[in-house]
Amino acid sequence: MYYNNRISRMLLCILVFSQLNSLRALAGENKGEEWFSKAVKTSAYQLNKATAVYTPGQNPRSINPNGSVRVAPYTDWTTGFFPGSLWYAYELTHDNNLKQQAGKFTLALDSVRYIKNTHDVGFMLFCSYGNAFRITKDKAYLPALKDGVANLAARFNPKVGAIRSWDFSWWHYPVIIDNMMNLEYLYWSAKEFKQPKYTDIANAHALTSMKNHFRKDYSSYHVVDYDAKTGKVLAQRTHQGVTDESAWARGQAWGLYGYAMCYANTKKPEFLEQAKHIAAFIMNHPRMPKDKVPVWDFDVHNAVDVEEKAPRDASAAAVIASGLLELSTQVKDGKKYLDYAEDILKSLSSDEYLAKPDENQYFILKHSVGALLYNSETDTPLNYADYYYLEALKRYAEIKKINLGN
Template identity: 40%
Template sequence: MKKLIMLIIALLITLSSRIYSQSIIDIVGEQLIKKDKIFDGRFPLYTENGKWKLSDKPNWFAGFTAGELWYMYDMTGNEEYKVRALRHSDILIKYATLDNTHDLGFIFYNSCVKAYQHTGEIKYRDAAIKAAYMLAKRLNEKGNFIRAWGRLGTDDREGLMIIDTMMNLELLFWAAKETGDYTLYDIAYKHAITCMNENVRKDYSSYHVIEFNPKTGEVIKKRTHQGFGDETTWARGQAWGIYGFAIAYKYTQDERFLNISKKMADYFISKLPADNVPYWDLSLTDSDALKDASAGAIAASGMFLISELTSLKSDYKKYLSEALQIIKSLKDSYLFTKSIRAAEEGILIHTVYHFHNKWGVDESYPAGDFYFIECLKKEYDYNKAEYFIEKTDQRKNI
């Protein structure tokens, strides 16, 4: 009898958890449709007093809305999400030859690659592969790094490498496998090695920017662009490293990348305040410092990936637990439903896009929304695997 009561209690807890998760998915989905209607084919930048600032030109955020819609479609099967995601992907196809940014992975992996995976339509594959080759052209062979900014053929910031680029490598890895052209793989691998050697400090914190002499490949300076200071650790940059090196390990099986990812995650975790959501720079300790919920979402998603990739049960439990704790805090306190402002058009609030330029400070911006929804999807998949019992004989014994 006691076992039966305990089983019933466990089932009720599971059911309430799943109902709660579903309600979050529904609430977020409604807000996503609302904001997509506001965008109306334009590209979001960040919110200001809760309202979106928009651009007619694509930026590094341009693929995130499509990615959010794909995740919602995967969780719900609602065709409206798919229709809207394809609309975004169609808009982006003509921008596959952008030659002034390393962010082609952010833009095209989350839109056109996902569109191709969902539909099999060759136009999306072609656009993503074209974008991958444009990204490959940004390799500086002297320094073995992918140039972050500046138009190709110019000397505009041609010696700068940033840790963010680790997240764009997935487009190269995917395109290498898709085309059989493993020069794309080699370029991604070389960049990851350089980033590991130059951006990651001995204590596994990170520099945001590495400045090279583009003619010789020698390092001139290590500094920040968006962090508090050159020797501090920008929270989102550390999160890019956690996630990006885990991705690099996924495609290469180079154990160094997984080890770096875990060590960077450990550093990130050690700097978290009580609510498990980081200050915008990990070196800040004043409780009045602004939080960056987007860095929390990115890091949590990266820790989910670590837990999937590791062969150690202890690491699986550790990084999964940390990811779930961060996600719980984001859902409980950093969702737009918690805002007291008259307008709140984003999804994840209390994020910091660019502190120094005063862009999206304590606001919402597309990367925050995307990685939060990605975390919801990963939590959804985890719960589904945890609670759905496949075998008939096991179901009969409940």
């Protein structure tokens, strides 16, 4: 009897010790990354709860002023971010329920493959189906990706040298800085589907945007409108910022991320130099707050009527962090980019921005801005803030070699 009890106690100790080691590995305690553990655990908890509340194909986008959830149907430009977040959370935790739900929410977007009237199919499909295939290697995800990228490429005008972003009637041929993000879909598809023309389109778009979207200080306009027949620049606007000449925070983030990604895919030195210049503009900006989470526009101080409404934009911060982490792996002096991104992630993982479990309608981050001037999604969670936050956490874990467990 004594022998049996001793064996039982030993087995129990081994089990407890094993569980503690797993938790420590996830927490990165051997690297002093307790904030990282909290971020991952909170994110996984919120997303698991969200999958029990929301219906595939009707994905949570943000929270309305009355506290209700704004839902994104499959036609919404943000619809791919929620399933993409599930895929990233699965990678960070190895939680099989997250993987199962990610598959369900991804497959519910199959009809996106037929959408032809927007560049956003990159956000919609590559963040969902793209991550699904990358992680699972299941070829069932490929047909939608193949159809979607063909529709994206068809929006390229060789005379302009860029992909048309919007089909809104009041523009001639609008190209927005956000469009830089969707070039990754083209680069990936060029290899996967053996279509080198997709690389040519992506490179041309990046070069055209470099020429016409950026000012001398490497801040960017949001929209450049072209003459579709001649390629002439008709107007340079900032549709979602304070003024046409202001530096809308998320727009700067899109540019940084976009050119770091372009360099990673092409090794063209001009793309790397552009990414470094944009990073310098952001990192050295005199109005960047101490916690490195920018307000929605860096030049909000120039507009008296909105100065009292200057909420932070966690979505811009998350994109900046993810872009800087990518950039840090592409250059010799990458530590300065890694350190800055780490500071952002620690801020976003603090109680100021990271939701408490069961709060925030199961979104992960608080305090983002969609389009303040249009009274749309001001100081609210946004699904793309969560997506790029999780992507940044994953990149950070890979760079820092944090053991995520099995």
